Amino acid sequence: MKHLPGHLTGCGLAVLGGLGLLEISPPAGTLTFGLFVGAIMLGLLWALVGWRWREGRPGGVMRVLSINALVLGLLLGLLEVGGRAAKINFNALTGSQAAKKREAYPPWTREPDQPLPEVFFMHPGPVTWTGQPLRTLEVLRLGTDNAYLEEPEITVNYDADGFRNAPDLKDWEVAVVGDSYTELGYLPEEQLASSVIAAQTRLRVKNLGVCDTGLLAYARFLKNFGAAPAAKHAVFVMFEGNDVQDTTAEWHALQEFQQTGVRGYRSTVETSFVKAVAGAVSAARNRPQPRSFQNAWFASRGHELPITISTELPVDMKHAEPDQIAALKAGIAACAAEAKALGLQPLLAYVPVNNRVYDGLLRFGPDLPHEVQAWKPHDLPTHVAALCHEQGMLFVDTTPALRKRAEEGIYVHNRILDCHVNAEGARLIGQVIAEVLKTDTRRAALVHRGK
Numbered sequence: 001m002k003h004l005p006g007h008l009t010g011c012g013l014a015v016l017g018g019l020g021l022l023e024i025s026p027p028a029g030t031l032t033f034g035l036f037v038g039a040i041m042l043g044l045l046w047a048l049v050g051w052r053w054r055e056g057r058p059g060g061v062m063r064v065l066s067i068n069a070l071v072l073g074l075l076l077g078l079l080e081v082g083g084r085a086a087k088i089n090f091n092a093l094t095g096s097q098a099a100k101k102r103e104a105y106p107p108w109t110r111e112p113d114q115p116l117p118e119v120f121f122m123h124p125g126p127v128t129w130t131g132q133p134l135r136t137l138e139v140l141r142l143g144t145d146n147a148y149l150e151e152p153e154i155t156v157n158y159d160a161d162g163f164r165n166a167p168d169l170k171d172w173e174v175a176v177v178g179d180s181y182t183e184l185g186y187l188p189e190e191q192l193a194s195s196v197i198a199a200q201t202r203l204r205v206k207n208l209g210v211c212d213t214g215l216l217a218y219a220r221f222l223k224n225f226g227a228a229p230a231a232k233h234a235v236f237v238m239f240e241g242n243d244v245q246d247t248t249a250e251w252h253a254l255q256e257f258q259q260t261g262v263r264g265y266r267s268t269v270e271t272s273f274v275k276a277v278a279g280a281v282s283a284a285r286n287r288p289q290p291r292s293f294q295n296a297w298f299a300s301r302g303h304e305l306p307i308t309i310s311t312e313l314p315v316d317m318k319h320a321e322p323d324q325i326a327a328l329k330a331g332i333a334a335c336a337a338e339a340k341a342l343g344l345q346p347l348l349a350y351v352p353v354n355n356r357v358y359d360g361l362l363r364f365g366p367d368l369p370h371e372v373q374a375w376k377p378h379d380l381p382t383h384v385a386a387l388c389h390e391q392g393m394l395f396v397d398t399t400p401a402l403r404k405r406a407e408e409g410i411y412v413h414n415r416i417l418d419c420h421v422n423a424e425g426a427r428l429i430g431q432v433i434a435e436v437l438k439t440d441t442r443r444a445a446l447v448h449r450g451k
Contacts, residue, residue, distance in 0.1 A: 089269045090276030102268060105140060106133040107158060108185020112210050113266035114162060119253040120220045121266060122210050123162030130155040133186035138417055142290040145306075147416035154188045161225055164192065164207045172204040174437065175226035175344070177218040177335075178237030179246070181351050182209025184426055186414070191423045193237070196430025201437050204230070209237070214246030215331025216254060219338040227342050233440070234339035234346050235433055240380055241353040241419075244315040244328050251327035293417040297363040300409040307411065309362060310353050310419045311372050317383045329387055336391035345440060347394040349433050350381050351421075354413045357402045396436050401428045 083090055102110055107129050112121040133156070135148035159165045164183060176182055176194045184192050198205040206228070208221045218236050226234060257263050270276045295311075297304040315324055332348070339346035356377045364373045381397050388395040402425060405412050412425035421429065 083273050084271045087269075087271050089271065090273050091268060091270040104136070106131070106136055106185055107156065108133070108180055108183050108211050109137060111212050111266060112162075115263070115265060116217075116220055116224065118220070119250065119257050119263045120213075120217045122221070123158060125158045125160045125162035126167070127158040127162070128155060134414060134418055137186075138293075141293070141417060142288055143417050144290050144292050145294055145416045156185055157189070162210070163225070164189065164194075164209065169204070169206060171228045171230050172206040173228075173230050174198075174201070174203050174205045174233045174235060175208055175222060175228075175231060176205055176235045176237060176433075177208040177221050177226065179209060179213045179239055179243065180211035180420060181239045181429070182207060182237045183211055184209065184420070185211070186418070186420070187423055187426060191426055193426045193430035193433070196427050197235075197434045197437065200431060200434035203233075203437070212246065214243050214248075214250045215328070216247055216250040216334055219331070219334035222335070222342070222344075223338045226338075226344070231342065231344055233437055234335075234342070234344040235437075236335045236346065236348045237351060237429070237433075238348055238384065239351045239353075240314040240356070240384075241310055241312050243331075244320070244324055244380075247331040248321075248324050248327040251323065251330055295365040295368045297365075298358055298406075298411050299361055299363050300406075303409075304363065305411055305415065307413075308416050308419055309358070309364070309368070309372065310355055311369060312353070313355065313372065313375055314353055314378070314380050316378045317380055318378070328384070332384070332387045332393065333391055336388075336393045339393075345394065346391070347396065347433070347436060347440075348384065348388050349429065349436075350384055350395065350397045350399070351429060352381075352397075352399045352402065354419050356399060357406050357412065361406060394436060394440065396432055398429045398432045401432050 082088075107123060107127055110123070112123050114122050114124045116122055130153065132148060132151040132153050135151045138145065138148055157164070157167075159167050159169070164185070174197060176197065182194065189195060192207060194205045194207040194209075197203070206226070208218075208225055210217070210221065213221075215236070215238065222234055222236075253264065293308050294306045296307055296309040298307050317325065317328075320328075335348070336346045355372070355375055359377055381399065385395040385397070402412050402421075405424065405428060410424060412421055412428065414420055414422050
């Protein structure tokens with residue numbers, strides 16, 4: 001029995017390491033993964049040594065160390081279990097700045113964390129934020145380009161549901177649904193694409209844009225927030241840069257929820273002591289360094305403009321994974337179905353990544369990945385258009401309008417770090433959508449008059 005503490009300590013370390021790998025699931029190659037694997041190996045070695053040196057001075061030292069380790073392990077176990085039961089936020093106790101840092105970022109850059117039914121999320125509301133949105137992002141990301149020093153300060157308002165609408169908006173003819181390309185949280189209200197649509201069509205427009213979402217979430221936003229007595233149109237703004245990927249993630253989460261009833265949640269509150277410590281160690285180890293985000297130049301009419309070209313490339317459907325193909329089809333079908341259930345005419349507006357808009361008008365920096373430099377526009381828009389046609393959904397590609405302006409020497413995206421469209425790009429997107437809505441409205445009026 002003298003070597004029992006050694007066995008117990010060794011087995012405890014091994015179990016702790018195994019539970020850590022299962023609970024936190026750190027990616028292979030990370031410090032956290034290495035620590036838990038190390039705990040397993042150390043535990044097995046400790047048990048072996050405790051069995052080998054049972055007698056004499058080495059055995060006595062092993063017993064003392066083992067007993068102390070067992071007491072420490074018991075205390076840590078009680079702390080972990082008690083913290084979860086009492087819902088203690090260990091992030092605050094370990095000095096994590098996650099919550100403070102999240103609040104410092106402009107709302108459009110914060111991952112939505114307010115749960116909707118099934119597996120979806122939205123922004124909290126109401127929210128008001130005042131500042132230089134792009135400059136703030138550049139400073140927080142430790143950018144050294146100083147591209148937005150002269151950016152005007154704006155105030156961005158979100159309604160009670162977390163969308164960029166006036167609080168007194170009670171009825172509307174058009175619901176525009178999408179991700180950050182609809183939210184456009186760095187632009188004042190009058191420059192939003194949805195505001196351009198309203199101005200050019202003289203229709204009331206509701207903005208249902210939430211960053212970091214995909215087509216399945218768009219369908220949920222429309223279902224929950226798009227109905228109105230006067231509503232006639234549902235516009236889904238699809239960004240080719242990440243909407244396939246985001247929709248695929250939502251598709252997987254929704255499948256798991258339907259099979260198990262389990263959904264994920266997003267929070268800066270951490271009731272696990274082990275996870276909080278692991279997160280604090282990882283944050284300290286991976287602290288970002290100041291850097292320039294410029295990686296290319298927009299070359300036009302003898303001049304070169306330093307820019308950031310996107311490294312998040314669109315999915316090429318010729319090489320897409322089966323789940324990406326299935327998710328995209330399911331997302332478009334869900335959008336069309338929810339629109340039709342509300343009696344709305346669905347329209348999908350396709351927004352390209354900036355690589356497509358400036359193809360052939362760029363000079364790349366030497367550090368830009370080869371796959372980004374070699375990327376060429378593919379037929380994802382054609383594939384999406386065909387899926388829309390199958391669902392009876394109108395389709396419009398905003399690429400030609402943005403490309404035409406680029407060929408005229410006008411840069412229609414934010415210049416550095418952030419690759420979203422600027423005010424001119426948002427105006428063009430809104431104008432393209434408005435023209436489709438005006439044409440569809442005129443057509444409907446002619447049919448109503450029997451012409």
